[in-house]
Amino acid sequence: MAIQDRKRDHINLTINGDAEYNHTTGFEQFRLKHCALPELNLSDIDTSVEVFGRTFSIPLFISSMTGGSSEMGQVNRxxxxxxxxxxxxxxxxxxxxxxEDASSIPSFSVVREVAPSAFIAANIGGVQIRNVISDSKLRLLCDSIQADAIIVHLNVLQELMQPEGDRQFAGVLNGIHYLVNHADCPMIVKETGAGIGGPDARKLYDAGVRYIDVAGSGGTSWAKVENLRHQDDKAHSIFNEWGTPTVQCINEIRELGLKDLVVISSGGIRSSLDILKSIAMGANICATAQPIIKVIHENGKKGLIKLIEQWTHEIRMGLLLTGVQSIDALNSNHLYKL
Ligand SMILES: Cc1cc2nc3c(=O)[nH]c(=O)nc-3n(C[C@H](O)[C@H](O)[C@H](O)COP(=O)(O)O)c2cc1C
Incomplete structure (x- = not known):
């Protein structure tokens, strides 16, 4: 099956299929503490966050999703x-x-044409950079979008669920180590929904990685997505719930005490309150995928703008209700476990 067809299947299934984990991220077990006397005005609240040396309006990264065909280029645009x-x-x-196919380049490069000043990250799989990535490939990935960062995604679970998927995962850490030393922009390592927990984070940190997107379980289940694609004897649905929940990942990583490690909370971020709870738990910024592709599919650019404006307003309200003026003032003292 061509990569474009597989990607189209992925989008359709994550939007319309039963493709979310049954188990949860863990955010529902926590609440932010209410402050009845914030002594602040709503207009005093600052929702912005500084990460990668850049300031963003809210702590939200739009996760890597698409590219490859003109239809997907339209989503990227x-x-x-x-x-x-x-x-x-x-x-x-x-x-x-x-x-593999130069004709797909415009579906990626369009992002820089329409977003000259946005922070945009390139994306490649860990299995594609095993041991080493050639300088020419690295340059093509980054130059085509004038990347501000490069993301390496880890997706062992997904590959194993694909009958046609990769089976060789030795050398990925070496490839990451090589890339950290050769890329001239920050490098982020992310999972795709099964989670990066404490032990993996430690290995990545020791390899020089300083940005980890946990992409834990509780949101999109790539085992489910792949198993839905071939509901036959090739499906291994026993792994549908495989993964480390997002809250567990954040806690394990923060317990390592690595102060200069930037943690991106993702996997099942579905609301403005998930974002605020993540920050209070020690994440620097959040990321989300499925809600974005769904809202674009349903209501296009207008739908995405509405979602971002709603979440921005709710983040402002949530900060005020917690009694803090800015994102960086939010911490675990503002949370309680049910
Ligand atoms: C339609 C779709 C396509 C995706 N494609 C990629 C990809 O190409 N590279 C990648 O790193 N992650 C990819 N992901 C994974 C997401 O970036 C994210 O890590 C994962 O879906 C968990 O987040 P969520 O629960 O908010 O969806 C994709 C997700 C979706 C929904």
Missing amino acids: IIAEVCEEYKLPMGVGSQRIML
Whole structure:
């Protein structure tokens, strides 16, 4: 099956299929403490956050999702236009296809054309950079979108669920180590929904990685997505619930005490309150995928703008209700466990 067809299946299934974990992220077990006397005005509240040396309007990264065909380029264009206007960071989907088929490049490069000043991250799979990535490939990935960062995604679960998927995962850490030393922009390592917990985070940190997107379980289940694609004897639905929940990932990583490690909370971020709870738990910024592709599918750019404006307003309200003026003042003292 061509990569474009597989990607189209992925989008359709994550929007319309039963593709979310049954178990939860863990955010529902926590609440932010109410402050009856904030002594602040709503207009005093600052929702912005500083990460990667850049300031974003709210702590939200639009997760890597798509690219490859003109249809997917259209989705990338919408995300990039909104990120430019609302000062949000974004990642393009896996650029592996670009390395094999140059005709797919415009579906990625469009993001820089419409978002000259946005923070945009390139994306490639860990299995594609095993041991090493050539300088020419690295340059193609980054130069095509004038990348501000490069994301390496880890997706062992997804690959194993695909009958046609990769089976070789040795050398990924070496490849990451090589890339940290050769990329001239920050490098983020992310999962795709099964989570990066404490032990993996430690290995990544020791390899030089300083930005980890946990992409834990509780949101999109890539085992479910892949198993829905072939509901036959090739499906291994026993792994549908495989993964480390997002809250567990954040806690395990923060327990390592690595102060200079930037943690991105993702996997099942579905509301403004998930964002605030993540920050209170020690994440620096959040990321979300499925709600973005769904809202674009249903209501296009207008729908995405409405979602961002709603979440921005709710983040402002939530900060006021917690009694803090800015994102960086939010911490675990503002949370309680049910
Ligand atoms: C339609 C779709 C396509 C995706 N494609 C990619 C990809 O190309 N590269 C990547 O790193 N992650 C990809 N992801 C994974 C997301 O970036 C994210 O880590 C994961 O879906 C968990 O977040 P969520 O629960 O908010 O969806 C994709 C997700 C969706 C929904």
